[in-house]
Amino acid sequence: MPSHARNKLSARQVTTITKPGVYSDGGGLYLRVRPNGRSWQFIGTLKPKGQFRIKGTGGGTKVEMGLGSVSDVGLAKARELAAQMREMLLDGVDPRAERLKTKKADAPGESIITFGKFAIALIDSIEDGFKNPKHRQQWRNTLTTYAQPLFAVPIDKVTTEQILAVLQPIWLSKAETASRLRGRIERVLDAAKVKGLRTGENPARGRGHLDLLLPKRSKTAVKHHPALPFGSVAQFVTDLQGRPAVAARALEFVILTAGRSGEVRGMTWGEVDLGARLWTVPADRMKAGVTHEVPLSDAALKVLTSVHEAGLKPADYVFPAPRSGSLSDMALSQLLKRMGYGHITVHGFRSTFRDWAGETTQFGREEIEMALAHTVASSVERAYRRGRALEKRRELMTAWAEYCFKIPQNT
CATH class of the missing domain: 1.10.150.130 (Tyrosine recombinase, N-terminal domain)
Incomplete structure (x- = not known):
């Protein structure tokens, strides 16, 4: 069976491999090395029903496209272009025809x-x-x-x-x-x-x-993210803890903090105060453009200490990618699929948290919304109640962590 792994090449390999040949980066992206230069190539398959398959999985129409020379297109850009090609193939669109239209x-x-x-x-x-x-x-x-x-x-x-x-x-x-x-x-x-x-x-x-003219949809359809019922979260977390990958720890931290995937994946050690048990997300990384403070439960702190190493700098990512940089959004989504939860989304765990807090606890709507980094009340009220609200949210996140780690019941 061909490997479906992605991001197999490093930036150094791209520029130092000298032996002529074709080297796979995964996801249909290939580095072609020739005596007179090196270039990128995408190879995929357009299935009858729009199902994308990488080279070697059989069936459908083979799609092969050049993506440019390495000198003009870096590794990150090549992966971005390959992702666009895969998206088109999944939607049943032949990227070669679309490129021709654009050129014309x-x-x-x-x-x-x-x-x-x-x-x-x-x-x-x-x-x-x-x-x-x-x-x-x-x-x-x-x-x-x-x-x-x-x-x-x-x-x-x-x-x-x-x-x-x-x-x-x-x-x-x-x-x-x-x-x-x-x-x-x-x-x-x-x-x-x-x-x-x-x-x-x-x-x-x-x-x-x-x-x-367009079909009607419910008001919540646009923002709907398939979520795990909160009654199943303890079993999920138990399964998740059996996986050692950095992506698994990042997803565990997403769940325990009710944070957004991008906020957690872009998190650096400079944002964490282990002594104060606080994670402060700067305004420029928040969807609403407002600094967000996240009180950390014992379970969340345990996740951080499990990935902390000596010599780390404030600018270092808490959950780094295997080779360099931060984890991609696909890293967590692919983890869900490997665990057999491809029907839900990472963002959906925020809904799981909201449903649990609203249906089973006595915490107020304000604490719940603030935990999700949603704007509540006026700026004056928020400033006045900030201290008390932070402690209430700490209680909320502690209760949530305890719920996530309760012993799953067989039903």
């Missing part, structure tokens, strides 16, 4: 400004305003992955029907992504109108327009 749309000497050309130029001009590099890349990825059918369309010719054709396939199955995509298309077209490249109403506007 952006051909030299072309006087027509297409949606794709304008969108990429807009992203380039506004991306410095995104404080989070991940959000910056998400903006680009969302459009290039899902709005590709619009890329060859002249910016002044984009219609409601064309936008619906892009949104409808994912409107219910990928609700959050679809909503973000609609908003980003709307912003691109609004910017084009400001530049004098369009006239009339924006065909991507939601209220009173697309919301009348």
